[in-house]
Amino acid sequence: MTFAERMLHIDRRIIFLVIGVCTLLPLLYPVGLAIKVSPEVRGVHDYIESLPEGSVFLLSMDFDPASKPELQPQAVALLRHAFKKNLRVIGMTLWVTGTGLADLVVSQAAQEMGKVNGKDYVFLGWSPGVGSLIITMGQDLYKAFPSDYNNQPTRELAVLKGIQTLRDVNYVVSLAAGTAGIESWYVYGKDKYKFELGGGCTGVIAPGLYPLLRSGQINGLIGGLRGAAEYETLIGQKGRAVAGMDAQSATHVAIIMLVILCNVFYLLIRTSRGQSGQPRG
Amino acid sequence: MIFLRRQLPLLITFVAGVVFAAQYYVPHPTSELMLTEVTKWLQIISGFALVLGVTSLFQIHAVKIRRKEPGWAYSLILYSGILGTIAAGFSYSFTAGQWVNGKETINGIVTAFGWIYSDMMVPLQGTMFAILAFFIASAAYRSFRARSREAALLLIAAIIVMMGRVPLGEMLLPVSGDVTQWILNVLNAAVRRAILIGISLGAVALSLKIIFGMERAYLGGGKD
Amino acid sequence: MPFETLLGAWVATGLTLFIFTFLYQDNPLFKLAEHLYVGVSVGYTIVKVYDTVIVRLLYEPMVNQGDWSLLVPLGIGMLMLARYFPKIAWLSRIAFAFIVGVGSGLAIPRIISSYILKQVEDTVRPLASLASGGGPTFTYNLLDPASNLNALVLLIGVVSVLFYFFFSIEHTGPVRVAARTGILFLMIAFGAAFGYTVMARMSLLIGRFTDLIEFADPRYGRATLWLLLATVATLIASGARRRDHLPGGG
Numbered sequence: 001m002t003f004a005e006r007m008l009h010i011d012r013r014i015i016f017l018v019i020g021v022c023t024l025l026p027l028l029y030p031v032g033l034a035i036k037v038s039p040e041v042r043g044v045h046d047y048i049e050s051l052p053e054g055s056v057f058l059l060s061m062d063f064d065p066a067s068k069p070e071l072q073p074q075a076v077a078l079l080r081h082a083f084k085k086n087l088r089v090i091g092m093t094l095w096v097t098g099t100g101l102a103d104l105v106v107s108q109a110a111q112e113m114g115k116v117n118g119k120d121y122v123f124l125g126w127s128p129g130v131g132s133l134i135i136t137m138g139q140d141l142y143k144a145f146p147s148d149y150n151n152q153p154t155r156e157l158a159v160l161k162g163i164q165t166l167r168d169v170n171y172v173v174s175l176a177a178g179t180a181g182i183e184s185w186y187v188y189g190k191d192k193y194k195f196e197l198g199g200g201c202t203g204v205i206a207p208g209l210y211p212l213l214r215s216g217q218i219n220g221l222i223g224g225l226r227g228a229a230e231y232e233t234l235i236g237q238k239g240r241a242v243a244g245m246d247a248q249s250a251t252h253v254a255i256i257m258l259v260i261l262c263n264v265f266y267l268l269i270r271t272s273r274g275q276s277g278q279p280r281g
Numbered sequence: 282m283i284f285l286r287r288q289l290p291l292l293i294t295f296v297a298g299v300v301f302a303a304q305y306y307v308p309h310p311t312s313e314l315m316l317t318e319v320t321k322w323l324q325i326i327s328g329f330a331l332v333l334g335v336t337s338l339f340q341i342h343a344v345k346i347r348r349k350e351p352g353w354a355y356s357l358i359l360y361s362g363i364l365g366t367i368a369a370g371f372s373y374s375f376t377a378g379q380w381v382n383g384k385e386t387i388n389g390i391v392t393a394f395g396w397i398y399s400d401m402m403v404p405l406q407g408t409m410f411a412i413l414a415f416f417i418a419s420a421a422y423r424s425f426r427a428r429s430r431e432a433a434l435l436l437i438a439a440i441i442v443m444m445g446r447v448p449l450g451e452m453l454l455p456v457s458g459d460v461t462q463w464i465l466n467v468l469n470a471a472v473r474r475a476i477l478i479g480i481s482l483g484a485v486a487l488s489l490k491i492i493f494g495m496e497r498a499y500l501g502g503g504k505d
Numbered sequence: 506m507p508f509e510t511l512l513g514a515w516v517a518t519g520l521t522l523f524i525f526t527f528l529y530q531d532n533p534l535f536k537l538a539e540h541l542y543v544g545v546s547v548g549y550t551i552v553k554v555y556d557t558v559i560v561r562l563l564y565e566p567m568v569n570q571g572d573w574s575l576l577v578p579l580g581i582g583m584l585m586l587a588r589y590f591p592k593i594a595w596l597s598r599i600a601f602a603f604i605v606g607v608g609s610g611l612a613i614p615r616i617i618s619s620y621i622l623k624q625v626e627d628t629v630r631p632l633a634s635l636a637s638g639g640g641p642t643f644t645y646n647l648l649d650p651a652s653n654l655n656a657l658v659l660l661i662g663v664v665s666v667l668f669y670f671f672f673s674i675e676h677t678g679p680v681r682v683a684a685r686t687g688i689l690f691l692m693i694a695f696g697a698a699f700g701y702t703v704m705a706r707m708s709l710l711i712g713r714f715t716d717l718i719e720f721a722d723p724r725y726g727r728a729t730l731w732l733l734l735a736t737v738a739t740l741i742a743s744g745a746r747r748r749d750h751l752p753g754g755g
Contacts, residue, residue, distance in 0.1 A: 015418050015419045016528045018418075019414060019415055023710050028718065035448055036451060036458060069711060069712020096554065097402070097406075097553075099553060100549075103385060103386070104386075126557060128554065128557065129324035129327045129328075131608070131612070132321075132324045133324055136317060144324075146562075146565070187620070191615055203705030203706075207694065207698045208476075210469055211470050215627035224446075226446050226704065240712075244708065244712070248707055248708065248711060249449030252446070252447045252704070253450070255417075256444065258422040259425050263427055263436070290598040290602035294606035294609075295606065297606025297607045298607070298609045302609075303610075305611075305614035306614070322575075322578035323607055325558055326581050326603070329558070329582035331554050332551065335547045336589070338547060358537060358541055359544040362540070363544045363551070366549055366552065370549075371552070397545060403517075407716075408713050409524060411712065411713040412525065431688060431689070431692045432692075434693060435696040435699070438693040439699040440696075441700075442701065443704070446704055459648055462650075468690055468693045469694045471662025471666065472694035474624050475662070475664075478621055481620035485613055485621075488613050491609050492609050492610065
């Protein structure tokens with residue numbers, strides 16, 4: 001086998017090692033390159049910034065632990081921003097396995113900002129149904145969630161005073177790891193109940209949501225860990241997302257190098273076969 | 282009897298489908314009330330459906346344990362995982378002084394159920410998906426070849442986007458950030474829009490076929 | 506540090522490393538972690554569904570607030586469980602028929618409105634304004650997604666991709682031109698999707714590594730380092746044992 005062929009058939013564990021090192025080193029020795037903010041992320045930030053005190057902000061953390069590294073920093077940054085603006089925060093999730101995570105995120109952010117459960121925020125938890133849940137919330141919030149996650153009757157909570165349905169919510173942001181997320185919130189929610197909708201999502205589904213962004217169906221989109229880093233930069237509170245950006249840079253450059261190398265070796269093999277006039281091996 | 286087995290379900294699908302499709306265009310308070318009630322029912326029934334999905338898992342692994350097939354010890358671990366978590370979920374928490382009832386924390390105190398969630402489920406699920414990073418790198422190295430003009434175009438677009446989405450990439454190649462934004466907001470948006478419209482038309486067509494009884498695969502269960 | 510937190514850190518780190526061992530080769534540690542993952546996820550889902558559906562959505566409203574209309578969804582839900590008894594399995598069809606009927610009925614008008622009408626409207630609207638009052642105000646800033654030039658590019662993209670996917674007509678002549686343009690747009694979009702997928706996967710790995718680094722701290726008894734040593738030792742030992750059992754010896 002030629003050098004190029006041997007390189008193309010290299011043990012994949014060496015590639016794993018390269019990726020592992022490229023991820024680990026920048027995390028241990030961060031550099032802190034500047035992060036440019038995109039208009040999509042600014043859309044969500046500026047809308048929350050424009051909301052008057054006491055406005056109702058619903059954050060739906062529609063993800064499970066698999067997407068925690070990308071979406072939890074987004075949730076933390078959004079909650080910090082919302083609590084700083086003294087908005088009334090409603091937390092919930094459409095994914096059953098994400099309930100514990102969502103509860104933890106909301107409680108920790110609230111504790112950090114000195115907010116009181118029932119008065120400044122409420123965590124409703126999970127309820128089955130996705131589309132049917134959103135419609136039920138749009139028709140009557142208290143029928144969808146008769147009690148919050150701590151079994152307190154929702155009708156008696158100060159934070160939900162004056163809110164009967166989703167029409168009374170000023171801004172909904174869905175942090176989505178799949179279809180049961182932003183798309184469901186639009187189709188079963190905003191389409192009929194006309195609240196303002198923003199989104200955060202994993203990198204995998206982000207490109208698919210751009211049509212909704214372009215048409216104004218969502219007013220902003222926070223894409224992946226990079227989006228979370230941009231949001232943290234905007235609110236001036238750097239967290240896990242910004243800390244991960246250097247490792248992200250290193251791994252991207254590593255993958256690009258690998259792809260370029262793969263094509264170089266492939267080209268070498270093709271030209272050598274072309275020259276000899278016969279396929280080798 | 283045949284009517285009950287075969288025609289009744291199709292009739293129910295038809296009536297339910299037509300009524301609720303029409304409901305969208307009827308803003309009368311009675312229609313809205315009906316929507317509220319029935320979507321609440323649908324929620325409850327979806328909950329039952331969720332449980333259905335997991336029972337087949339029980340059966341497969343129960344058979345493995347009973348027949349002592351190779352790897353049956355792992356099935357035992359799976360069962361202990363299920364039963365242990367359920368037991369923790371319905372246990373009594375002595376530190377919090379009340380029944381857990383499926384709560385991860387009670388007044389800030391972490392329950393055993395919450396411990397299992399944060400210290401077993403979250404790391405396990407997180408890592409299962411994190412190892413994909415290694416596989417995508419290995420796959421990219423072995424197979425991402427510019428075999429044709431279209432493949433080369435895909436490659437170039439991928440490289441520009443990968444550069445444009447990281448600070449180092451924007452520093453090394455300043456134009457990559459703007460080009461990435463253009464690719465995403467215009468070219469990608471156009472393609473995804475076309476795909477979205479196409480898929481939605483297909484989904485609507487399938488839903489109509491289901492309502493009119495032309496598509497019956499969803500029924501399943503029992504002899505016809 | 507409370508004992509449960511310390512124990513939790515060690516268990517979390519151990520399970521994370523067990524799954525990472527799959528990168529070296531499939532082994533009992535990985536299989537153990539994998540089966541445990543499925544078990545715990547299923548157990549969690551069952552607990553949550555029981556607490557939410559049976560207790561909070563059915564029992565409490567029925568008993569505390571006297572909402573007996575909930576017997577209807579309870580009945581339909583129970584019908585679904587008839588699937589497990591072959592003699593009465595056909596009853597479950599009624600439940601499925603109800604869910605699918607209502608679900609389809611709810612979805613159709615909403616999908617038409619959200620994804621078809623709204624998306625087509627947004628593709629065409631910028632051009633309608635161009636046609637009526639455009640001319641000297643034609644904007645061609647490529648960096649502004651809302652500019653007229655980009656609106657034209659967007660329209661060409663949408664139409665050409667739709668043409669590409671229209672397989673019921675032959676791709677010859679002008680249709681072929683449209684379809685080939687569509688393919689070019691598709692390739693660029695797939696390239697962008699690949700780039701984003703790489704970004705997402707790397708972010709997940711970064712998240713796990715961040716946790717492992719945190720648990721390597723002396724506060725947690727350097728859990729990561731000790732467990733890494735233990736895992737590697739186990740892998741080497743089991744690898745050596747497997748070689749010894751092969752015919753011809755190690």
